[in-house]
Amino acid sequence: MKFLSTFKRCLAAGAVVLAAVSLQPTSASAAPPPVVGGTRAAQGEFPFMVRLSMGCGGALYAKDIVLTAAHCVSGSGNNTGITATAGVVDLRSSSAIKVRSTKVLQAPGYNGTGKDWALIKLERPIDLPTLKIADTTAHNNGTFTVAGWGAAREGGAQQRYLLKAQVPFVADAACGQAYDELVANEEICAGYNEGGVDTCQGDSGGPMFRRDTAGAWIQVGIVSWGYGCARAGFPGVYTEVSTFASAIRTAAANL
Known part of the structure; x- marks a missing residue:
C-alpha cells in the first residue's frame, strides 16, 4: 500500500473530494480548497x-x-x-x-x-x-452517486458533514490503461477523465450506488482504492458488488 500513490481509501492510508467543515480546526493557510464537484447531503437523503x-x-x-x-x-x-x-x-x-x-x-x-x-x-x-445490492451487471453503467465523510482533498482531514457527488462509469478497458493491477472481474471504476471529483481517504467501505429501473437506490460498488484522489486520468476503483x-x-x- 503506497500512500498518495496506490492506496486504500481508509483513514490510515487513503472520500468524496469535496470541501466541508473539518472535524479538526485548520488555519486559513491550511484550509481545504473550495468545493470540488459536489455538495453537502441533506439530512435523511441517504439514510443507509x-x-x-x-x-x-x-x-x-x-x-x-x-x-x-x-x-x-x-x-x-x-x-x-x-x-x-x-x-x-x-x-x-x-x-x-x-x-x-x-x-x-x-x-x-x-x-x-x-x-x-x-x-x-x-x-x-x-x-x-x-441499501439493496446489485446481483447482476445490469447496473454497471451510467452515473453513480458516492457519499462519505472522508477528506475534501488528497491527504486532507476527515469531514464533519456527509458529502455527496456523482461520478460516471468507466469501462474496464479504459480503467485498465490507468491501473495495471485492476482486477477487472472483481472491480469497477468510476470518475471523470479530467479528475476533480472522486472518493478519497476516509471513504473506504462506503457505497457507490444508483437508481434501479423501479427508482430505488441499489449498491453497485464499494469504495476501495485509487491513485491519489481526483487526479486526472485516474478514476476511483470500487469493489464490483454484483460479483x-x-x-x-x-x-x-x-x-
Whole structure:
C-alpha cells in the first residue's frame, strides 16, 4: 500500500473530494480548497449511510449488518471494538445513532487485491432503511452517486458533514490503461477523465450506488482504492458488488 500513490481509501492510508467543515480546526493557510464537484447531503437523503469508528464508511445491508470494505477490518471473528454511527449527516449531532459491533466477517480469500468486502454485525438493529445490492451487471453503467465523510482533498482531514457527488462509469478497458493491477472481474471504476471529483481517504467501505429501473437506490460498488484522489486520468476503483452478491448474502445469513 503506497500512500498518495496506490492506496486504500481508509483513514490510515487513503472520500468524496469535496470541501466541508473539518472535524479538526485548520488555519486559513491550511484550509481545504473550495468545493470540488459536489455538495453537502441533506439530512435523511441517504439514510443507509454509516460511519465506522476505524475511519471508514459503510452501508446498512440489513438493519443489524453493515457492508464495508475488507481492508477496513483486520480479519474475521468476534469484534466489539467498532462503533457504527448512523442516522445523521452531522457526525456531531446529538441525534446520531451509535451501535457497537459484535462480529466481523472479512471476505474469504482476501489478500489485499480484489475481494474487498466485509460485513460487520451490530449488537442491535438500527431502524433505518437498508441499501439493496446489485446481483447482476445490469447496473454497471451510467452515473453513480458516492457519499462519505472522508477528506475534501488528497491527504486532507476527515469531514464533519456527509458529502455527496456523482461520478460516471468507466469501462474496464479504459480503467485498465490507468491501473495495471485492476482486477477487472472483481472491480469497477468510476470518475471523470479530467479528475476533480472522486472518493478519497476516509471513504473506504462506503457505497457507490444508483437508481434501479423501479427508482430505488441499489449498491453497485464499494469504495476501495485509487491513485491519489481526483487526479486526472485516474478514476476511483470500487469493489464490483454484483460479483460477490451471492457470497455476501450467504455470509450475512450465517453471521
